[in-house]
Amino acid sequence: MTTPSLQDGIDKAGSPIDLLWKPGAEPWTPEVVEREYVGWRQEQAAWHEGVALLNLSHHMYDMWIEGPDATRVLSDYGANNFEKFAIGQAKQYVPVTRHGHIVTDGILSREAENAYLLSGIPAAQHWVHYHAEKGGYDVAFVTDPSSAFRPGGGDPRLFRYQIQGPLALELIEKVFGAPIPATKFFHSTPVTLDGRAFKALRHGMAGQAGYEFIGPWEHAGYVHEAFLKAGEPFGLVQVGALAYATPSVESGWIPSPVPGIYTDPELAEYRKWLPLFGIEGKRPLNGSFFSENIENHYVSPYELGYGKMIHFGHDFYGRDALLKAKDDESLRKKVTLIFDPDDVRRVIGGGEDPGFVLSYARHRVETSAGLVGTTMQTASIDPVGTLLSQTLIGAAHAVPGTEVTVVWGEHPGTGTHPEADLGFPRLRATVQPSPYDRNARTEYRRNP
Template identity: 85%
Template sequence: MAIPSLQDGIDKAGSPVALLWKPGAEPWTPEVIVREYTGWRQEQAAWHEGVALLNLSHHMYDLWIEGSDATQLLADHGVNNFERFAIGQAKQYVPVTRHGHIVTDGVLVREAEDAYVLSGIPAAQHWVQFHAEKGGYDVTFSTDSSSAFRPNGGDPKLFRYQIQGPLAFELIAGVFGAPIPRTKFLHTAPVTLNGRTFKALRHGMAGQAGYEFIGPWEHAAYVHEAFLKAGEPLGLIQVGALAYTTPSVESGWIPSPVPGIYSDPELAEYRKWLPLFGIEGKRPLNGSCFSADIEDHYVSPYELGYGKMIHFGHEFVGRDALLRAKDDEGLRRKVTLVFHPDDVGRVLGGGKDTDPGFVLSYARHRVEGGDGGLVGVTMQTASIDPIGALLSLTLIDAAHAEPGTEVTVIWGEHPGIGTDADADLGFPRIRATVQPSPYDRHARTEYRRNA
């Protein structure tokens, strides 16, 4: 029996939105990670105030790309600058469709002259692999799925551990016996721990200092135990699946935008190549901001804040569309909404003074201006305990993007096809104030510059 394709699923459902719209969908949390170790509040505080260990080993999808055409393939289908891409460097890889809509982003590391590894959710990897096969590029691929989708189970090929927080460098020096060589932001350096060699990737989360350590799975348990032992006197806290999902809200990274692949007739072949039971067919849409037109859910890389990554000095798919969009004042802006605490307690906590506890939502909730008109859509909402607020990464019209602007979030689950998108369904309303994104000041103003 043939494996159903994404196009098969769309055809059977009647439309892309009919396939994807799932009211009340549970928010994603990382696979095979304890939900909470010491409690989400303490775990969030750890990377703000102390030091935290995060295990990224199980939910990442890796695609290794090797061959004489590897750089050309990635440059032809990504907006990034490949003229300056050193071996050992990482970049946030951003592929777009011919209409300039993002497919999704991923972390791309150049491992050798003609070898790369692309990591993250697999939508970008699928896009690259399909176009390599269709275009006849001289490349080979190897993959490692996330633990939830790895055939026949088994361990990952790589471990990934993040050490983050104000005490991160002190902990790292304790593990290796001395500070590791200073590394530029988003660059890697080889490190050795008692004969075990792996990589240290310099980056951070929510504006905090840190590294991500990546190496062969055979060393995973040893390296993990070394971090735990050295971190004990520093109060190291392991971060569980709940807290792990939240730092992107502070740092301004919008995960899993809807890939702009569902409606273009020229991508029918691609949709037939993609499996239905993959990220493109199963990552749900939900919330109060409904549209039956899938293109209303597409996103420009400019809206996500990726404009500085776009390099027009080479030809790539979507280049002309992005040139036209470059000065488009009609594009939405990325902001942080700070929810009014009284309304949060009333709507989510059961009363005016009730703490709602942990809240996580990837729902697309409708954001309205003072006249009740649609002005934006939430992309990810989470409780951030060190800040003492519920924050939402949001795309909003330019006229309402000024910090301090008051808006209203409509909190509810639109039933989808068959109900008017603008119907008044009696959903509760939460007042919110527009603030910058990233919300964390250090991440917004100093982090990359001083990294």
């Protein structure tokens, strides 16, 4: 039996929206790890006030790219600067379509002169793999899917443990017996723990101090136990799947934007190459914002705040479109919405504390002028005392302090007018900068 392609799914459903629109879809949380260890509130507090351990080992899709043309294919299909890309450095990889819409981002690490590791949800990996095959690049690929999708089960190739929070560096020094050598943001340094070699990537997820430790799975148990044991006097808290999904709302990263691949006739072959049962065919869309046109969900990397990562000193797929978009005043701005806590209790909690809330729904953001934006990810942030939402909004409404309303509900999809009054409740919210976390906004990338 032939495996159905993404294009097969679109054709059968009738349109990309009819394929992807799933009202009430459950929000994604990481696989394998416990949903909560000590409670999502305490786990969120840990990276704000103490020290937290986050396990990234199971939900990351890894693809190793190696060969004489490895740099060339990544450069040809990514907007990043490859002239300044040191071995041991990582970058947020930014691949775009010919129309300048993001495919999705990923974390790209340079492992050697002609070897890279691209990690994250697999849309960017698919993009690079396809174009490498189509273009005849001299490069080889090795993939390790996330644990929920690894054929035959088994363990990951790599462990990833993140230690972050105000006490992170003190705990790390205790584990290794000395401070880790000063490392620039998104650069790695080799480390050894009792003869076990791996690397420490200078990285965090909510603007806090910390490192991500990455190494062979055979060392996973030992390294994990070493951090747990050394962390006891520091009050180390393990972070479960619920709390893990929320730091991006504070740090300003919008996860998994809709890939801009569903409508371009030139990408028909790509859609036939992609499996239907992959991220591009199965990541659901839902919320109070509905449009029959999937292109209304496409996103520019400028809207995501990735403008500084775009390097026009090389030719790449989508370059002309990004040059035109560079000064496009119609592009939306990324902001943080702070929801009115009384409205949250009234609308979502039925008058009570709603507990943990997580949503990737595209909810309508309105003013008296009508629709001005859409939410991208919304979550409870207990230290703030309410919901925060990463939101794309028209530039005229992006000024901090602007008051808006969020339409909270699930549009049923095709067959109901996109602008129909469905009686959904409104929540008041206030525009604030993105990243919301001050440290992430002002200090994080300057940390040594």
